[in-house]
Amino acid sequence: MTAWTIRDFHSQDVEGILQLWQSLRENGVDPVYDLSEVLASCEKDHAVVAVQGEQIIGAAVGRAAHDQGWIVFLATLPVFRGRGIGTLLLAAVENRMTAHGLNKLSALMPETETRVEAFSNRGFVVKKNLRYFERRIPVQRAERGALEELGGRLLPRDLWDRVAGMVDEKELLERRLVLPLAESELAEEFGVVPPRAVVLFGPPGTGKTTFAKAIASRLEWPFVEVFPSRLAGSPDGLAGALRQTFLEIAELEHAVVFIDEVEEIASQRSGEPPSPMQGVTNELLKIIPAFRDQPGRLLVCATNFIRSLDSAFLRHGRFDYVIPIGLPDAQARAAMWNRFIPGHLVEHIDVAALVSASVGFSPADIEFAARSASQRALEKAVFDGVAPAERRGPVTADYLDTIAETKATVSDAVAADFLEDIAALART
Structure with missing residues (x-):
């Protein structure tokens, strides 16, 4: 031998x-x-x-x-x-x-x-009582330049857990989006094709942007937000800039791409001859199928006015799901109040009363009312001569006062339209 x-x-x-x-x-x-x-x-x-x-x-x-x-x-x-x-x-x-x-x-x-x-x-000695810990870095060094050029970033890992309440919405997004993307090999075994694009729709202030960021956080994928208004000033025009942006996104291994108020560039096309904005809509309709061919990416589009979207934009084959994000229910409102009330004060606040008083409030409304109550209590303590030892922060009455003075973002008419949109357009 x-x-x-x-x-x-x-x-x-x-x-x-x-x-x-x-x-x-x-x-x-x-x-x-x-x-x-x-x-x-x-x-x-x-x-x-x-x-x-x-x-x-x-x-x-x-x-x-x-x-x-x-x-x-x-x-x-x-x-x-x-x-x-x-x-x-x-x-x-x-x-x-x-x-x-x-x-x-x-x-x-x-x-x-x-x-x-x-x-x-060779004289190596076995070390006892040691544990090996390993963590994968989500973005590789070679990708960082492209990510910075796009204005993308990695979001905090706990963002998903910090989304207060909205249990039903979180569970739906976890099952439909996160699971098949995070467990792609297992999904393939079951014949599940991971989603590539989704529309989140609902009234203003209901947390669509927060959910998009939370999905990126949950997957530990870079979050890239595309701002059509910023692209409009490009020498190549909005359509050309949009095309170039998605070519650059293709250089990333993973990405959650977010377009807010997508109705601005995907509204119903009509009229002759085609307007410049119709050209942008046409370009976006071409971009989405190419984007879907690239694994490890998710396009999330959000809109407050789903009825205004071009009918071709929402059809099967472009978007896997069209998911409603509505006003928080009582359980979600309770979770939000508990989040926004300072921790050392929660046990002294009648949270149930705040939940009842804030029916019809969006997450943004609740956050505004909570912060207003804290601001007013601070001003009262400082400018009304309250002794330092007696300064306790806002009480239940302070929160109820700000709730009464806060105008809900979502009117009854908008809420009714949203329910109609769910029946006509939702795909979950």
């Missing part, structure tokens, strides 16, 4: 690394580092291979960070195990890494890996 030798990794050895990786998986070992990370370290860090003839029979890959080194991959083909190849591979990669001033070399191994003799033979 031809003797085996150890040498540095060459770019043509990638196929051999792939075979070693696959051999681990076939033997029930799930490597700690992803294949992409291993291949990246082969090219950029330190890697050696054991070769017999033209065949790669083993490999060791290391990565250095300051004075700390990590073994990110060690494997030999099953038929060559037990011959000391792993030990010599570790020695070879260590020799190459220690030249850079390392004082510690570490390795993480999955619990299913039982062949650890190579590490023991």
